[in-house]
Amino acid sequence: MDIYIEDYGRRLYGLCMNLCREREGADDLYQETWLKALQHFDQYDQNLDFEPWITRICINAYKDICRRKKRSPFFDLFQSSEEKDAVMEMAPGRERNYLELKDAVDRLDEKLRITVILFYFNGLDQKQTAETLNVPLGTVKSRLSTARKQLREMMLDE
Known part of the structure; x- marks a missing residue:
């Protein structure tokens, strides 16, 4: 082990x-x-x-x-901005957008939020995400599509 x-x-x-x-x-x-x-x-x-x-x-x-x-x-990705920068390769001046996105991800339904975390932040591909969540590949694709749409709407509202 x-x-x-x-x-x-x-x-x-x-x-x-x-x-x-x-x-x-x-x-x-x-x-x-x-x-x-x-x-x-x-x-x-x-x-x-x-x-x-x-x-x-x-x-x-x-x-x-x-x-x-x-x-x-x-949802909170990291404890320090250094960790955020290292993982997200965030350019200076983009932190405001990142914080807005993080807040928007916080507001997603739990199933969508976990799918987004696994796919976008943990680097799993769609198939691995489906296997991890024990759901069909189509469900992962649907959740990601729905999450992107909801996030886009939330970000435009702000």
Whole structure:
């Protein structure tokens, strides 16, 4: 399991931060994800990519935590502007647009928001996103299209 943590730990923690917004929640989700992965490692088909499998576990653990807390989660990509710049390769002067976009993503329906995070911010392709969410490819395409339309409308309204 150590090799998987070494290879996928950083990206997984980034996903946890994207989903939870704050470090304490991300730490809890990260630990919960690896614990569940360890408990169910015998169910992992080693002929398939590991990243969609661990990402699906993370998303499901996140949903479980949200149900337990009975609260609506919020989206915040990173704790510092340096992290934002490094990942998003954001040009100077574009931070205002980025913050507006982040706020708009916050307002998306949870299914759309998670799909956007996986596809645009976690770098999964549409097929991997579908596998991770355990939904048909067409559903991912539809969610992304709907999210883009809603985001465009929100951004124009502001």
